[in-house]
Amino acid sequence: MFSAFMLHAWIVATLVAVAAGCVGFFVVARRAAFAAHALPLGAFPGAAAASLMGVNEFWGLAGFAVLGVLAIGQLQRAGRREVASALWLASALALGVLLLGLSGRYAQSVYGLLFGDLLGIDTRQMAVVAGFSGLTVALVAWVARPLLLDSLSSELASAAGARAAALEFVFLGILALSTAIAVPVVGALLVFSLMVGPASAARAFTDRPWRSLAVAVGICLATVWSAIALAYVTNWPVGFFVGALSALCYAAGRLRGGTVALAQVA
Amino acid sequence: MDSICTWGHMGGFWCNQPVRVALAVGGGAALVCAVVGLSTVMRRQAFAGHALADVSGAGGSASYLLGINPLFGFLGMAAAAAGVMEWAQVREARERDLLTGVVLGAGLGLAALLLYLDMTVRNVSGAAITVLFGSMFTIPPSIVPVALIVAAAALGASALIFRPLLVSTLSIDLARAQGARVRTIARIHAMALALAVSLAAMTVGAILSTALLIGPAAAALQVARRPASALALAVLIGLAATWGGIALAYQSYYWTPGRGWPVSFFIVMLIVCAYLLASAVARRRSGSSATAPLSGCQEH
Amino acid sequence: MNAGEAAVALDRVAVTLGERPVLREVSFRLEAEQFCALIGTNGSGKTTLLRAILGFIPVQAGRIDLPAGAIGYVPQKITLDPGLPLRARDVIALGLDGARFGTRLPSKARAVRVQEMLRAVGAEEFAEQRVGTLSGGQQQRVLLAHALVRRPKLLLLDEPLANLDVGSTAEIVALLRRLSHEFGAAVLLSAHDMNPLLPVVDRIVYLANGCAVSGKADEVVRTEVLSRLYGYHVDVLRVHGRVVVIAAGARTESRDALERDPVHTITVP
Ligand SMILES: Nc1ncnc2c1ncn2[C@@H]1O[C@H](COP(=O)(O)OP(=O)(O)OP(=O)(O)O)[C@@H](O)[C@H]1O
Ligand SMILES: [Mg+2]
Numbered sequence: 001m002f003s004a005f006m007l008h009a010w011i012v013a014t015l016v017a018v019a020a021g022c023v024g025f026f027v028v029a030r031r032a033a034f035a036a037h038a039l040p041l042g043a044f045p046g047a048a049a050a051s052l053m054g055v056n057e058f059w060g061l062a063g064f065a066v067l068g069v070l071a072i073g074q075l076q077r078a079g080r081r082e083v084a085s086a087l088w089l090a091s092a093l094a095l096g097v098l099l100l101g102l103s104g105r106y107a108q109s110v111y112g113l114l115f116g117d118l119l120g121i122d123t124r125q126m127a128v129v130a131g132f133s134g135l136t137v138a139l140v141a142w143v144a145r146p147l148l149l150d151s152l153s154s155e156l157a158s159a160a161g162a163r164a165a166a167l168e169f170v171f172l173g174i175l176a177l178s179t180a181i182a183v184p185v186v187g188a189l190l191v192f193s194l195m196v197g198p199a200s201a202a203r204a205f206t207d208r209p210w211r212s213l214a215v216a217v218g219i220c221l222a223t224v225w226s227a228i229a230l231a232y233v234t235n236w237p238v239g240f241f242v243g244a245l246s247a248l249c250y251a252a253g254r255l256r257g258g259t260v261a262l263a264q265v266a
Numbered sequence: 267m268d269s270i271c272t273w274g275h276m277g278g279f280w281c282n283q284p285v286r287v288a289l290a291v292g293g294g295a296a297l298v299c300a301v302v303g304l305s306t307v308m309r310r311q312a313f314a315g316h317a318l319a320d321v322s323g324a325g326g327s328a329s330y331l332l333g334i335n336p337l338f339g340f341l342g343m344a345a346a347a348a349g350v351m352e353w354a355q356v357r358e359a360r361e362r363d364l365l366t367g368v369v370l371g372a373g374l375g376l377a378a379l380l381l382y383l384d385m386t387v388r389n390v391s392g393a394a395i396t397v398l399f400g401s402m403f404t405i406p407p408s409i410v411p412v413a414l415i416v417a418a419a420a421l422g423a424s425a426l427i428f429r430p431l432l433v434s435t436l437s438i439d440l441a442r443a444q445g446a447r448v449r450t451i452a453r454i455h456a457m458a459l460a461l462a463v464s465l466a467a468m469t470v471g472a473i474l475s476t477a478l479l480i481g482p483a484a485a486a487l488q489v490a491r492r493p494a495s496a497l498a499l500a501v502l503i504g505l506a507a508t509w510g511g512i513a514l515a516y517q518s519y520y521w522t523p524g525r526g527w528p529v530s531f532f533i534v535m536l537i538v539c540a541y542l543l544a545s546a547v548a549r550r551r552s553g554s555s556a557t558a559p560l561s562g563c564q565e566h
Numbered sequence: 567m568n569a570g571e572a573a574v575a576l577d578r579v580a581v582t583l584g585e586r587p588v589l590r591e592v593s594f595r596l597e598a599e600q601f602c603a604l605i606g607t608n609g610s611g612k613t614t615l616l617r618a619i620l621g622f623i624p625v626q627a628g629r630i631d632l633p634a635g636a637i638g639y640v641p642q643k644i645t646l647d648p649g650l651p652l653r654a655r656d657v658i659a660l661g662l663d664g665a666r667f668g669t670r671l672p673s674k675a676r677a678v679r680v681q682e683m684l685r686a687v688g689a690e691e692f693a694e695q696r697v698g699t700l701s702g703g704q705q706q707r708v709l710l711a712h713a714l715v716r717r718p719k720l721l722l723l724d725e726p727l728a729n730l731d732v733g734s735t736a737e738i739v740a741l742l743r744r745l746s747h748e749f750g751a752a753v754l755l756s757a758h759d760m761n762p763l764l765p766v767v768d769r770i771v772y773l774a775n776g777c778a779v780s781g782k783a784d785e786v787v788r789t790e791v792l793s794r795l796y797g798y799h800v801d802v803l804r805v806h807g808r809v810v811v812i813a814a815g816a817r818t819e820s821r822d823a824l825e826r827d828p829v830h831t832i833t834v835p
Contacts, residue, residue: 036367037367078542080310080312086315087481089476090473090538091535093534094474094477094528097530098527101527102525115378115381189375189378192371193371193372237378237379239378240375241375242371243373246368246371246372250368
């Protein structure tokens, strides 16, 4: 399980889990689950576009991630947030189908993009993921406080001198870049599950924001490590275990915080 | 019908059997999605609407494994996911999005597992693609009767709960004070959503299902002032985009010889255009109504 | 419903939210056509009490008897979504039959009732506008009309006057008084400013420390009683034949006594 062959998988998964935990804390605080799903998945036409133009896949992904941030940010102003994410995702995927058709690439790559393949990681990919995970954590640390205030109330953040619109773009940008780059390596599904489940569970264990972030990272690591171990033993896809385990985390969090939450609901 | 076949090069369009089927099936999906989508967008459940489409794909792969009618796989999975979301009793819209995300993650994980099992146990490898991107040109006739029943059920349920759903969308407290059974209504709506979405995902694919569910309704909500006109407008936009998209895709065989452009691309682009247009209209309208009283004041 | 029969009666009602006992022992009764002001400091449980009467919050102990007819409710905090395609007119129409399943063709009689209600609350001017885009006070009028249009037997209004301007406040209070007689409805209305209500109010229920004290308006609205209840010096003055309540704001000893033992400190004649 810890052979050289698996070593890259362990390292990459750990890096992705740390970044996903940090970003996930804000995804939950800002309730941006849909954007967290739409941005990485919506970057996939980038890969097809890159191969059509004969440039490195990385530029295509980054380009579409940025495009997604701009599109969602702009569409959000016109109406509802979740509508913006839905429209961007649908357009990006439709464009992806078109580009795949034109470039003659088989749609099978979509499968890899969704579910990833932790076993085929080479050193170069590992370095890219490491770089972007580090960048993500640094960016999160940089904007953490205004972003948290803005998540509570954008009016409060504006009153304190932060520019709410800019913060939203920064947040979406962090979300897009940190995930889109990791997606071809580990799959959109894995990143997304790691961002939503553990961070929502973490809320039930502490009332302090930064401690909650730390708990989220901890749960992410536990989830991804157990998932790899289970996948190794059963030979089933890692994504299945990550999805299932993070759903379990969420359920555990709900049960623990349940008494409070249900009293408020009633 | 046959006389139409002589109208220029679009003549072939009307006489092409797969095109006729696509027009009917796509139109049906657009109609059901627009109706159910309107309340879905109003209730801020767009993410749930999209997630159910993705998750229902897992049911599609399960049906290959079990050897059952794929429509039942799609329906069963979507209904199960919608049931979990409703059963977990989340009132606040924002919290609901997190739960939806968790269900989506788990559902996609399950899809990954089932696709893997499809490949290893049943040796079906194309399943992934069929499930992710349904095609309205390859609908087996065997599912048409069931599909019609499902569509009718979704439309009927939407009509039944139309008014109480409006009030409880406005405010749950107001609806309860009035004696509406808000939980029953929410459950019926969730089931209507599951039916509509899985039907659309099965027939036109997960991408188009999201676009048809959210886009026309969101565009209509931008400009309509009353519920009835929002409904009419959403249906109109959905149908126009679907049929327009099919016509454009047919045309596109002449643009890049030998290879047509995908229908879903055109439909989604038309829907996005409709949404942008509607936002522009709404902005202009609110701009003009905001300046009117001001200019009135200056005259005094 | 003839006078003397209770429209709503609470008997030793207790409500706990989370861990905290918000209402401990609340008893009072209101008769049809009675107009009752519910007062108390912030956090004393006025909203909780109204929601418990509506059945939104389960009660731990005690019983609540409700009238046979419809109940009208205007919540304290409500944010109406500007994205909904509902005009003020539509919201009021939904007050009539919004709880029913199925659809119905538009009818002349209903349109007339809605129009009457729009006029009554002074909402004709913005009847065609989306409710979500109305101002706070305008929304409050629409919600009031939504509650009134079904001719309720009990009206529960949570600070319905909070966002209204001075002139509208008097108008709305007079409207509520008139409709309460017309529908035979009991009105339970929470408020912080008693003055606009004094001309019409029959009873006052005061909430403190989870207990309720109720009395006839002219018995409670007195300098010594109000001062004791609020724990601040409160003057009740007569100006131009009208009663006016003015709070001076200094904390008195009776306030501390009240917090120690509310039930025995408060005894309204
Ligand atoms: N969901 C809840 N869970 C726990 N405690 C709650 C909850 N809602 C309210 N409370 C507490 O119950 C008490 C009564 O609240 P309530 O809203 O009924 O006060 P109120 O009298 O309406 O105040 P205001 O005048 O400010 O409207 C408060 O102390 C509040 O903190
Ligand atoms: Mg209150």
